[in-house]
Amino acid sequence: MLPWKCPGPRLSRRRMLQLGGSTLLGLGLPDLLRAQERTPRKDAHADACILIFLNGGPSHLDMWDMKPATPVEIRGEFQPIATTVPGVQLCEHLPRLARQMHHCALVRSLHHSVNNAHAAAVYVGLTGHDRGDANVAIAAGPNDYPAIGSVVGMVRPPEHVVPPFVSMPYITQEGRGGPPQPGFFGGWLGRGLDPMFVLRDPNAAGFGMPELSLGQDVDARRMIERRNLGSCLSRMASTRQLQDMNAFQARAFDLLTSPAAQRAFRIERESATVRDAYGRNIYGQSVLLARRLIEAGTRVVSIAWAPDANATWDTHGGNFTKLRTELLPQLDMAVGSLLGDLHARGMLERTLVAVMGEFGRTPRVNNNSGGRDHWNFCYSLMLAGGGIKGGAVHGASDRIGARPSLNPVFPADVIATIYHCLGIPADLELRDRLNRPFTLVPWGNVIGELVA
Numbered sequence: 001m002l003p004w005k006c007p008g009p010r011l012s013r014r015r016m017l018q019l020g021g022s023t024l025l026g027l028g029l030p031d032l033l034r035a036q037e038r039t040p041r042k043d044a045h046a047d048a049c050i051l052i053f054l055n056g057g058p059s060h061l062d063m064w065d066m067k068p069a070t071p072v073e074i075r076g077e078f079q080p081i082a083t084t085v086p087g088v089q090l091c092e093h094l095p096r097l098a099r100q101m102h103h104c105a106l107v108r109s110l111h112h113s114v115n116n117a118h119a120a121a122v123y124v125g126l127t128g129h130d131r132g133d134a135n136v137a138i139a140a141g142p143n144d145y146p147a148i149g150s151v152v153g154m155v156r157p158p159e160h161v162v163p164p165f166v167s168m169p170y171i172t173q174e175g176r177g178g179p180p181q182p183g184f185f186g187g188w189l190g191r192g193l194d195p196m197f198v199l200r201d202p203n204a205a206g207f208g209m210p211e212l213s214l215g216q217d218v219d220a221r222r223m224i225e226r227r228n229l230g231s232c233l234s235r236m237a238s239t240r241q242l243q244d245m246n247a248f249q250a251r252a253f254d255l256l257t258s259p260a261a262q263r264a265f266r267i268e269r270e271s272a273t274v275r276d277a278y279g280r281n282i283y284g285q286s287v288l289l290a291r292r293l294i295e296a297g298t299r300v301v302s303i304a305w306a307p308d309a310n311a312t313w314d315t316h317g318g319n320f321t322k323l324r325t326e327l328l329p330q331l332d333m334a335v336g337s338l339l340g341d342l343h344a345r346g347m348l349e350r351t352l353v354a355v356m357g358e359f360g361r362t363p364r365v366n367n368n369s370g371g372r373d374h375w376n377f378c379y380s381l382m383l384a385g386g387g388i389k390g391g392a393v394h395g396a397s398d399r400i401g402a403r404p405s406l407n408p409v410f411p412a413d414v415i416a417t418i419y420h421c422l423g424i425p426a427d428l429e430l431r432d433r434l435n436r437p438f439t440l441v442p443w444g445n446v447i448g449e450l451v452a
Contacts, residue, residue, distance in 0.1 A: 044156075044423025045387020045452065046352040048294045048301075051148065052287065052335060055122065055172050055181070055306035056314030057379075059361035059372050061401045062323055063091050064380035065108045073365050074400050076372075077320040085391040093328035096336025097382075102391050103339055103348060104384040105450050109395025109404035112411055114359070115376040118309035119174045119181045121358035126183030128412030128441040139179030144187035148415070149195055149300030151430070151440065152422055160297040161258035167301070168198035169286045173308040181309065184302060188432035195302065202267050202285035209265045212258075264296035265289070274341075279333035287334040291341060294351055305331075313357060317368035331355075339384055352386025352421050356414070363400040378403050381414065387421040389452045409447060416444030420451065 059076075061067060066080040066089060080089035083101035090098045097104070114121040117134045124130040127145040131138065153164030171180045186193035200207060267275075267289050278284040283305055290301035306312040315322050335355055342348035360379025361372030378397045384390070396406040416426035419440065426441040 045350075045421045046385070046423075047156075047350045048299050049148065049152070049352040049354065049386065049418065049422060050287070050290045050294060050338070051300065051302040052331075052353070052355045053122075053126070053302060053304055054313045054331070054355065054357040055304055056118065056309055056312050056357065057121070057359045057361060057374055058313045058327075058357045059315065059319060059323065060108070060375075060378070060380040060397075061361065061363060061372070062319065063094065063328070064106055064382065065397055065401055066091060067363075067399070067401055070400055074363050076365055077370070078324075088391070088393060091328065093324055094332045094336075096332045097339075100336055100339040100384070103343065104382050104390060105388045105392040105394065106380060106382055107394045107409060107414065107447070107450070108378075108380045108397055109406060109408045110379050110381060110411065110414065111377050111404055111408055112359070113376065115374050117174070118314070118358060119179075121374075121376060122172075122309075123182040125356060125358040125411050126415075128410070128415035128444050130411075137174035137178050138182065139174070140182040140185050140187075142188065142191075144182045144185065145438070145440075146187040146189045146193065147184050147195065147300075147302070148418060149302060150186040150189050150193040151419070151424065152299045154189060154193055154430075155424055155428070156299060156422070158297040158299055160260050162261045162264065162293070162297045163196040164298060165193070165195040165300045165302075166198060166290075166293055166298055167195035167304060168289070169201060169282050170199065170304045170307045171197060172304045172306050175310055176308045178308065184304065188436075188438060189430070190433055195300075198265075198286075198289070201282045202289045203280055203282050207267060207285075209262075212262050212265065260296045264292045264298070267292065274337075277333065277337040279330050279337075281330055283330055284334040284337075287338050291338060291347075295345070295347065315361065315371055316366070316373055317371040319361065319365070319371045321369070342385060348385040350386060352388065352418065353384040354381065354414075354418060355383075356381035360401075363402045375402075383417075383450065387452050388450055392450055394447055394449050407449075410444075412441050412444035413447055414444075416441045417447045417450060419444075420446045 062076055062078050067075050068080055079092045081092045081095065081098055083090055083098040085101045088101055112124050113130055114124055114133050117137060119137050120131045120134045126147060129145045149165030158164050167184050173179065174181050184195065267285065270288060275285065275288065278288040283303065286303050290303060293301050312327060339348065339353065342351055359374055359376040362375045365372060378401060394407060395404055395409060397403065398405040419426050426444045428440050429437050431437055
């Protein structure tokens with residue numbers, strides 16, 4: 001028997017998790033219900049999203065939009081190969097993705113205004129809100145527009161007790177030792193809607209999440225007692241710090257007593273064959289773990305493919321060597337295996353997969369060991385599953401891949417399309433903890449040609 005009992009009706013664990021992520025953050029139950037009324041789940045194409053973010057700026061000309069008829073200083077070193085979609089080619093170092101192209105769509109006419117700072121470009125790429133170019137790193141902050149996963153986790157909470165939004169394996173810095181980049185956090189929705197960050201290597205021997213295990217001196221009964229006490233204390237929270245703390249505690253209590261969440265992280269239960277197919281590296285195994293989390297009921301998983309903005313896809317020097325020997329084989333194994341795996345399991349139809357970066361690379365190869373520099377004026381991305389038309393190609397670039405020549409789109413349009421597939425209107429109005437109204441992507445237009 002508890003020594004002290006909080007008055008009021010008993011609430012289910014799942015309902016407490018929803019309230020912990022909404023009411024405590026100042027969003028209010030009426031706001032949450034209003035948001036859900038404008039989100040007809042029966043019309044959603046997708047229930048979940050895996051966002052693979054190639055931080056640094058992947059070269060569209062050497063991956064998605066090759067120009068084999070141009071001079072070598074434009075086309076580079078790679079050759080195009082046929083895909084399962086007639087007339088659509090990819091880079092020769094993406095053979096597995098080429099075999100999955102009938103499930104995928106390409107956008108080849110993206111552009112925006114940010115060419116210099118990665119952080120500003122990442123922010124526009126992930127939220128659709130353009131801060132404009134900047135020469136200084138603008139760190140993630142409480143007034144940022146929220147990440148896709150934060151919005152989806154709040155408006156469409158999971159059906160089971162699992163983390164609604166997970167990000168891994170890094171919190172990408174704006175340059176080594178720099179501040180964390182924006183676009184991955186809860187922003188004005190509050191820190192309680194930040195993702196659960198998994199900052200361990202799933203490829204490492206003995207990978208696990210000990211935080212999701214009860215200590216030897218704590219049994220389930222004691223956890224429930226602590227939860228009930230915490231629920232009562234949370235009603236008295238007034239400061240933002242207390243609100244955030246109580247929201248984190250609410251989420252932690254649920255995860256500690258959730259077998260589904262604990263099972264999802266046991267990647268060692270996958271066969272060696274499956275693990276090998278995804279690639280025995282931190283990114284391949286993170287993508288495999290993402291599939292396990294989505295299978296358990298998590299709504300959004302984002303993969304940050306860089307410890308810092310300059311570490312991987314920012315190929316100012318040695319572009320072709322790095323792509324050929326490391327980046328493209330790893331991406332091809334991970335995403336090619338993911339798409340095949342989701343399709344075989346009957347999950348692809350309800351899972352949206354997005355592979356994107358913050359911009360592309362220059363049409364002309366530089367003299368820095370064959371590198372390419374930042375290029376925001378035209379770049380590409382790939383979408384698959386979750387209501388996306390397989391085999392579609394939207395837009396086109398000019399002869400050298402420098403500017404859109406057909407159907408140009410902005411990142412806001414891509415974000416609006418992702419939200420649309422997840423059953424969330426881009427003009428949905430949400431309120432922050434000061435009750436200020438914000439519209440998700442007011443200038444984003446759904447790319448209708450991509451939606452099935």
